[in-house]
Each structure stands twice: as C-alpha cells, then as structure tokens.
Amino acid sequence: HPPTSQMEETSLLRRANCRSKGAAPGFKVAILGAAGGIGQPLAMLMKINPLVSVLHLYDVVNAPGVTADVSHMNTGAVVRGFLGQPQLENALTGMDLVIIPAGVPRKPGMTRDDLFNINAGIVKTLCEGVAKCCPKAIVNLISNPVNSTVPIAAEVFKRAGTFDPRRLLGVTTLDVVRANTFVAEVIGLDPRDVNVPVVGGHAGVTILPLLSQVNPPCSFTPDEISHLTNRIQNGGTEVVEAKAGAGSATLSMAYAAAKFADACLHGLRGDAGVVECSFVASQVTELPFFATKVQLGRNGVEEVLPLGPLNEFERAGLEKAKKELAVSIEKGVSFVKK
Ligand code: NAI
DSSP, X not given: OTTOOHHHHHHHHHHHHHHHTTSOOOEEEEEETTTSTTHHHXXXXXXXXXXXXXXXXXXXXXXXXXXXXXXXXXXXXXXXXXXXXXXXXXXHTTOSEEEEOOSOOOOTTOOGGGGHHHHHHHHHHHHHHHHHHOTTSEEEEOSSOHHHHHHHHHHHHHHHTOOOGGGEEEOOHHHHXXXXXXXXXXXXXXXXXXXXXXXXXXXXXXXXXXXXXXXXXXXXXXXXXXXXXXXXXXXXXXXXXXXXXXXSOOHHHHHHHHHHHHHHHHHHXXXXXXXXXXXXXXXXXXXXXXXXXXXXXXTEEEEEOOOOOXXXXXXXXXXXXXXXXHHHHHHHHHHHHO
C-alpha cells in the first residue's frame, strides 16, 4: 500500500522510541468501510484521538484518497490505507480495535432490515478476516441491521473457534446520543449533562429508552414520554427522510462511533468506571443478545449491567422489543448456518 514507505517505518520507530520515554502507548485501530459516509468523518475523529497510535483505513473504494487526506493532520496516529479484499489481511493484522461501518445505508421507505441481504454478506466476510488476522481485537459493529449483524459476527467467530463474547459489541451509541439531545431539549438542560440509558436493540421498537432512569433524575408528562420515545425510536428515519435518498445518519453516527470507540480504548487502557450502552451477548433477558449498559475494561465487556427498575410503560415496551429482536437475531444466526 502506497503510504507505507521506508521513511514512514523509520518515523514509526522514532515515534515508538519517543513513546517509551514516558508517553502512554497508543492502540492500533482499523476502520473497515473507511471511505463511506460514516467512515470518513470517523477516520478524522479517530486520527485526533490521543489513544490511537496507528490507524488503518480499509475500503473497497477510495481508501487511498481518504488515507492521504487524513494522514496530513498533524496528530499522533500513523495512518495507512488498504484498498480491496486482497489487502484486508494486512489491514487487520495486529489491530487492537476494529470498527466496522461497511455496507449500504437506508433510503426513504426502507427499514434497517431491508439492508440485510447486502450487509450480511459484507459483515460475514469482514469478520472472517478478523477471526483470521486479529482474533483478540475488540470489534465495534456499526453496519445495519445491527440486531442481525452482531449475531452474524458471533456465528462467524464461533465457527472459527475465536468467539469471545466480551469482544463483540454492536454500536447503539447513536440512540443514546439522540436520546440525550432530545431529552435535554424537552427539560431545558445542556445535552452534555444528560444521560439516558437506551436498551434492547437498534431498530424501531427494539430501541427502548429508559426515561425513568434518566440522569439527572427528572419526570415527564405522559405526552412527553410518548413524544420522546417515538422521536428516539425514529431518529434514524428522521435523518433518512431529510436526506431524501442521499443516505442515513453519517455525521452524528461518526461522532457516536468515535465516542464509543474512545470508551473501548479507555477500557483497554485499564481506566475504571467506563460504562456505555451496547448490543452484546447477554443474559439479562432470555435472548442471546441484548443492549444494556456494559462496563468496559481490558478485555472489552467486563460486565453486562442489569436493566434496573422499569415502569409499566417500559415493561410493555420491553415485551414488544424482545419479540422483534428474537426474529432479527434468529435471521442473523441462520444466515451463517445455511
Ligand atoms: P456508505 O455507503 O456511505 O459507506 C459504506 C462504505 O462501505 C462504502 O465506502 C463502501 O465502499 C464500503 N464497503 C462496501 N462493501 C465493503 C466491503 N466488503 N468491505 C469494506 N468496505 C465496504 O454508508 P454509510 O452511511 O457510511 O453507512 C454504513 C453502514 O452503517 C450502513 O449499514 C448503515 O445502515 C449503518 N449505520 C449504522 C448506524 C448505527 O447506529 N449502528 C447508524 C447509521 C448507519
């Protein structure tokens, strides 16, 4: 791949020497689908993350251009580009964290499940690469439908004998980011000071905001609860319709993905008290996968946290969410099995 020259390797060595003189070591991060609507701004945000020492940008198109562009930012991470399937293994070898936003996005009128046929195959291929080249890496899966692509990834890893449920995380952070913003609007707070747990999954009714557990504690009228729940569940569709055929959320998603990846890196570094919502292998419900708050650490998910007390409205929402989730999970599992 063009950007890796002798000169760059020398500079890598020089930087490694500098780091050993006291600076914290960084992590190696790959983005698969790095030239896409999410991938590009996400590449930029990961390039400015001080915990990243090496950033690999892989895509089947335009990876060299995005790499050249991002590599000129005078931040710490060394950026390398990888174009097309023959370079997938080099892109993945040695990575600590692999972020996957590869695949097609929604157009107006489509559900996330309508993306299944294309994205399932892409995720399967990319995860086979992860199993082979960096089986210990933490995987952040963004490609939709997340409710099915996470089970697909798990099946691929099981087949390869590398599945570690702590290391596979479906990214639902955008639902939390939206919930924080929309709730802050209603209660008149700074969105940075609001934290809304969002559990279940990442599509329609499976997105279950727990408004009874908002931090700081606050109460809502029944109308506010219905408006907020509806807006949070349909936030993605709001963007798809506003973009009118040009795709789905990319900028807010890149922000959310960068926030989640940063939390994973802080966990890997051994920081205490890193908690985010994520769609993971779980025993919180009878379903094999479910999104709740998880505690992140050196191995990825150190602990899947319980749902906490739900009110009647949320309990009813949970039942609806579980019904739809069961179907989406099964669809992912049987895609790999057949
Ligand atoms: P996009 O079409 O702009 O970019 C996707 C990129 O993936 C393209 O550059 C494409 O070349 C690349 N790609 C396709 N096949 C590939 C393969 N086999 N290997 C590597 N790269 C490949 O789409 P966008 O808007 O960036 O969305 C990407 C995915 O993220 C979609 O599935 C979308 O539904 C999902 N998404 C997930 C969200 C979440 O909250 N988890 C939120 C928003 C979108």
